[in-house]
Amino acid sequence: MIKFCHESSPAKAGQAICQLKLNYKQMKRNSILILLISFAFSLQSQEYKIPLYKGEIPNSKPSEISERLVVGEYTWLYDVTNPDISVYLPQNKYATGQAVIICPGGGYRLLSYDNYVEGTDVARFFNTIGIAAIVLKYRLPSLATSIEPHKTPLLDAKRALRLVRYNAKKWNINPDKIGIMGFSAGGHLASTLGTHFDNGNSESKDSVEMQSCKPNFMILMYPVISFTDSTLGQSRTRKTLLGDNPSKDLLIYYSNELQVKDDTPPCFIAHAQNDSIVSVRHSILMYEALNKKKISSEMHLLSEGGHGFGLSSSNKHIASWKNSLELWLEKIDNSIKNK
Amino acid sequence: MKLKNIFLLTIVFNCSFLSAQDYKLKLYEKSIPNSKANSIVEKLETKYEGAVSGVTIPEISVYLPTSKFSTGQAVVICPGGGYWIESMKLEGTDIAQYLNSIGVAAIVLKYRLPMPESCIEQYKVPLMDAQRAVRMVRSNAVKWKINPNKVGIIGFSAGGHLAATVATHFDEGNKTSIDTIEKYSSRPDFMALIYPVISMADSITHKGSKRLLLGNSASPELVNLFSNELQVKENTPPAFIVHANDDSVVPVENAILMYEALHKKKVPCEIHILSKGEHGFGLGANDDKVNNWTVQFRNWLKSL
Numbered sequence: 001m002i003k004f005c006h007e008s009s010p011a012k013a014g015q016a017i018c019q020l021k022l023n024y025k026q027m028k029r030n031s032i033l034i035l036l037i038s039f040a041f042s043l044q045s046q047e048y049k050i051p052l053y054k055g056e057i058p059n060s061k062p063s064e065i066s067e068r069l070v071v072g073e074y075t076w077l078y079d080v081t082n083p084d085i086s087v088y089l090p091q092n093k094y095a096t097g098q099a100v101i102i103c104p105g106g107g108y109r110l111l112s113y114d115n116y117v118e119g120t121d122v123a124r125f126f127n128t129i130g131i132a133a134i135v136l137k138y139r140l141p142s143l144a145t146s147i148e149p150h151k152t153p154l155l156d157a158k159r160a161l162r163l164v165r166y167n168a169k170k171w172n173i174n175p176d177k178i179g180i181m182g183f184s185a186g187g188h189l190a191s192t193l194g195t196h197f198d199n200g201n202s203e204s205k206d207s208v209e210m211q212s213c214k215p216n217f218m219i220l221m222y223p224v225i226s227f228t229d230s231t232l233g234q235s236r237t238r239k240t241l242l243g244d245n246p247s248k249d250l251l252i253y254y255s256n257e258l259q260v261k262d263d264t265p266p267c268f269i270a271h272a273q274n275d276s277i278v279s280v281r282h283s284i285l286m287y288e289a290l291n292k293k294k295i296s297s298e299m300h301l302l303s304e305g306g307h308g309f310g311l312s313s314s315n316k317h318i319a320s321w322k323n324s325l326e327l328w329l330e331k332i333d334n335s336i337k338n339k
Numbered sequence: 340m341k342l343k344n345i346f347l348l349t350i351v352f353n354c355s356f357l358s359a360q361d362y363k364l365k366l367y368e369k370s371i372p373n374s375k376a377n378s379i380v381e382k383l384e385t386k387y388e389g390a391v392s393g394v395t396i397p398e399i400s401v402y403l404p405t406s407k408f409s410t411g412q413a414v415v416i417c418p419g420g421g422y423w424i425e426s427m428k429l430e431g432t433d434i435a436q437y438l439n440s441i442g443v444a445a446i447v448l449k450y451r452l453p454m455p456e457s458c459i460e461q462y463k464v465p466l467m468d469a470q471r472a473v474r475m476v477r478s479n480a481v482k483w484k485i486n487p488n489k490v491g492i493i494g495f496s497a498g499g500h501l502a503a504t505v506a507t508h509f510d511e512g513n514k515t516s517i518d519t520i521e522k523y524s525s526r527p528d529f530m531a532l533i534y535p536v537i538s539m540a541d542s543i544t545h546k547g548s549k550r551l552l553l554g555n556s557a558s559p560e561l562v563n564l565f566s567n568e569l570q571v572k573e574n575t576p577p578a579f580i581v582h583a584n585d586d587s588v589v590p591v592e593n594a595i596l597m598y599e600a601l602h603k604k605k606v607p608c609e610i611h612i613l614s615k616g617e618h619g620f621g622l623g624a625n626d627d628k629v630n631n632w633t634v635q636f637r638n639w640l641k642s643l
């Protein structure tokens with residue numbers, strides 16, 4: 001198991017900086033060192049990076065393809081073959097016990113791996129409100145690297161949930177307060193997990209596989225939901241996940257508004273009306289399905305924001321979804337406590 | 340003298356009441372249209388704090404923000420109460436005070452209730468009054484330091500039905516009228532619908548509101564005319580909608596139907612469906628989770 005676990009805690013780094021500061025008068029050069037060290041620590045704020053699978057990666061086939069990170073206006077990750085999770089934990093003292101697994105978007109063709117849009121900055125936002133955040137790097141449904149491409153992202157998301165639940169104690173997380181969040185196609189993945197979970201395999205030798213992969217709540221950000229609704233055209237996401245001529249059964253299976261059941265977990269949805277890439281209809285379909293099953297859900301459809309607004313810190317109106325989410329998470333937390 | 344005391348008390352009471360708002364104006368100076376002689380007396384319904392029943396004389400109470408911090412926006416407030424009472428505090432003056440605190444002028448409307456005893460065509464009456472209120476605000480824009488192109492309407496529950504009706508059944512005003520107020524457009528520049536009744540379709544409507552507004556045997560045409568999700572047009576003004584998922588009085592489907600109708604016509608629209616809040620929360624002042632809608636509303640008002 002590869003482990004990038006950093007031995008030094010941020011507190012120790014702080015001490016190191018203080019010690020260096022004492023010598024500051026003697027050696028001016030040290031100031032450069034301080035800068036370098038603090039920069040290094042700011043880059044390494046996640047506490048764990050763990051591969052999803054210890055040995056063989058399921059549903060994969062050997063290929064020459066390797067992961068590519070393309071950094072431009074946006075940061076995009078292609079051809080993921082080694083799925084992993086990056087774990088960001090809040091200060092113990094202020095931890096609520098809740099955890100959120102974040103599935104970045106990218107139309108199942110790539111992962112939007114921007115710090116500030118759908119990945120690490122969202123994780124840091126959760127940390128500031130006492131919630132553990134786990135960014136999932138999931139494999140994409142590629143014919144070149146997967147045996148059955150459409151199964152791959154869901155397999156990885158299920159595994160991530162089991163892995164977090166398995167590590168709950170170690171990470172100071174309540175195993176009954178683990179949610180899944182997804183953006184765009186990542187929202188499809190999150191809602192797929194929320195409607196296709198299992199209780200784990202109690203006979204498995206792998207103790208991670210024994211864990212349930214049911215999320216305790218879902219957070220869907222401008223999600224893709226349906227591949228069948230007549231008001232929505234055929235999407236590229238559908239083609240990427242299911243291929244050119246998917247069977248009707250497969251389309252229904254992955255149209256998550258058709259998969260909502262009585263035990264589907266509570267859901268928070270945010271979407272912008274002027275989203276020209278993923279229609280706001282997707283969110284409405286999901287909300288209506290949840291409402292029909294009397295599953296507690298909350299939906300905020302903003303009048304502006306377009307697609308992929310992420311944290312959108314610069315626009316107070318769009319960024320307000322964070323406040324709504326924070327209040328909703330608090331409410332979910334209370335309802336779990338009261339059970 | 341006893342009589343004198345009562346007289347004095349009345350004056351004192353009126354003065355203290357008057358000081359709360361800047362203006363209180365009757366909607367109609369002379370005769371009230373579409374009304375008939377009746378013996379109905381308006382009274383407080385003590386069971387519901389600050390609610391009145393038997394409204395036959397419509398009026399507006401005008402609350403203006405400190406002009407230095409005014410945004411120029413104004414909002415006509417339609418309190419709810421199933422078209423049989425009007426919740427003048429929870430969904431009236433409380434809202435006005437909030438709006439003033441964010442620099443927005445507030446006009447609380449006390450519309451006539453649709454009672455067959457006092458109205459000729461009862462279903463037209465609340466709409467007439469609300470339209471008149473919008474026109475009056477526009478006609479007073481200069482005096483009240485309001486931008487006449489930023490006059491919106493907000494309504495709660497049955498008041499939400501009224502607000503949505505105004506926003507989908509407006510006219511440009513009658514330029515040839517001798518009454519200057521009637522020359523102004525009744526189109527609101529924006530609408531806010533808080534746990535609104537939208538549809539008059541039996542499957543999802545609030546039955547009490549429907550019965551009182553349209554009577555017991557409304558024609559399908561009348562039902563459609565007042566099912567506001569069917570009346571949305573391209574020029575319907577932008578909307579902000581709030582509803583709680585667990586509303587047991589007015590089904591949340593009302594809000595969703597309206598959102599979908601607006602979205603289909605490409606009318607800018609925002610909706611917040613809260614997982615909890617039930618019906619009739621007003622500002623929800625003691626609950627952060629509910630009260631957050633006012634923050635959302637302010638953000639939205641600024642984005643217009």
